[in-house]
Amino acid sequence: MDLPFAKLDQLVARHAEIEAALAHGAEGDEYVRLGREFSDLSPLVEQVQALKTALRDLEDARELLADSESDPEMRALAGAEVARLEEQIGHEAHAVRLALLPKDAMDDRGVILEVRAGTGGDEAALFAGDLYRMYVRYAAEHGWSVEVLSESEGTMGGYKEIIAAVKGRGAYARLKFESGVHRVQRVPETESGGRIHTSAATVAVLPEAEAVDFEINESELRIDVFRAQGAGGQHVNKTESAVRITHLPTGTVVAVQDDRSQHRNRARAMDLLRARLLDEERSRAEAGRAAERKGQVGSGDRSERIRTYNFPQGRVSDHRINLTLYKLEEVMAGTALDEIIDALLTEHQAALLAAQDNG
Template identity: 70%
Template structure:
């Protein structure tokens, strides 16, 4: 059962905000109240629908008792009550989901980092495949992609690449992608047709704003140097590349893709904020996560989470035991959403199970 007092409080708060908005709040208060009203409204609609269904069900049950001498009427009332019980169960689950604690970063964009692991050139090619998969998935979701830094592989693909995916809700959809992705396929250079296994590591970090984390300028060592690699003669003539070291944690980021030192520094700071924020959050949540086991996987980047098997045309997510025989569609970004939705659903189910256990314990 859902706690009625909690639902009553939410209904009262929604009505209070509605009344305040109908008055003449100042601009700042209007924005704050409007945001809270918009966040509450979908939940309130479900709560009102749940309460209405419960009233109708109670009415149907009362009619069953009143029609005890009329079997036909009693049967109709019983059928209606049974149908409403199913509707109430569905609405109760929807309200429970809406009441679950939300990750404060879910609505943010992400910093996506893909690095080739074991497998040499083949791993770099696979890292390129993965990055393009996320790039296409971003396009399908209406997010923009900004490459922050890259180091190309000798035979193609990337030794490593980092990009910002700007779009509302990107972190909510991609946060379970962190970990080791493994590929099994026959490389183009393999004459005997032997299957090789390679790997790439994916890290998904929420985009972090300056207000989210305080970084003392005195804790930073900033080095500028001449960029190397592709880009023509210009990159070797100016010291536009930037390396930032966060001394307390030893975190290092380097960006050299833009000709502007200022732009490279801004990109490097965005990556640094994301990495430090995530490290602090992992440290803060590690004990709780170990106790509750609520994450889909540990989020550990060393954990093998998924295998892409080319000979069999399948993709298997090892955390939830899901296999899709749609490897081309997954790598094209089209079917990645099926994996994402399954991971989110599994996580929500674990949260619901814990919430229901707490409710039973409190009863």
């Protein structure tokens, strides 16, 4: 069994040390920092303890099996127990290896979700709306909240673009695999001849950025206010509540107009700007590690076609892992999307384990 037991023992000892510190007076920021470290280590420590218990039980069963003075029935039971424990230990050791994998520091965060219509005109906007609703339902399944930051509706419905904050622990860990081009094949409602059309929408998933991630200098921002664009006669059109922020060093522009309050729109625009700048920073770092990432599930590149939704056949295909499910309705309802994400996560972990073994 190729496991770094000395390192595992150190991590278990560190977990116990943090537990003692939390119980005896850590306060304020130190308490928060230690609590986060304790929470991160706990799943690994539980797996290590389960593995060590199984190893002790295996040693006892083997001793009983090797004891020539034991009666045949006891030795037969010990033999069966040895076989069971050897299989269990294989699973426990794999779980420990997974728990040792480097964790993306952003995994526990919420996300900024951006869905945009791609090629296909009105049908692409309708599909973008379908995708957005799929993610809203998926968020509800996981107990996450969704708040729209910005939206631009299509002429026939759906969205040319919609940007929302999905808030909930672990949202980024699961939704990060959704970045890329999503393609749909179906007969549009506007198509009288019954011909199947292909259109697309682009999804971007950015980890929610915190003010402590990096400092934004107010002097490097240009902030414009304007009247929100909406249906005639709406209150939002009568006041300059919409906010556009330009980050001058990078040229990054964000605009939020969905709230009647200029103050709230500005706060949301700053959240969106932070997420975009953090994403750009992470993308540069990822580009520098491109060779290291070779073979992992997708690149997160938004120009990469990742999935096809075929409505006539009721089929969803993820092209990164050659997975096809005939559960299109359940996927669009958000209830079966986890089957795809779990498979992507498993493949991602396998790639990380392979890279670790080859490293």
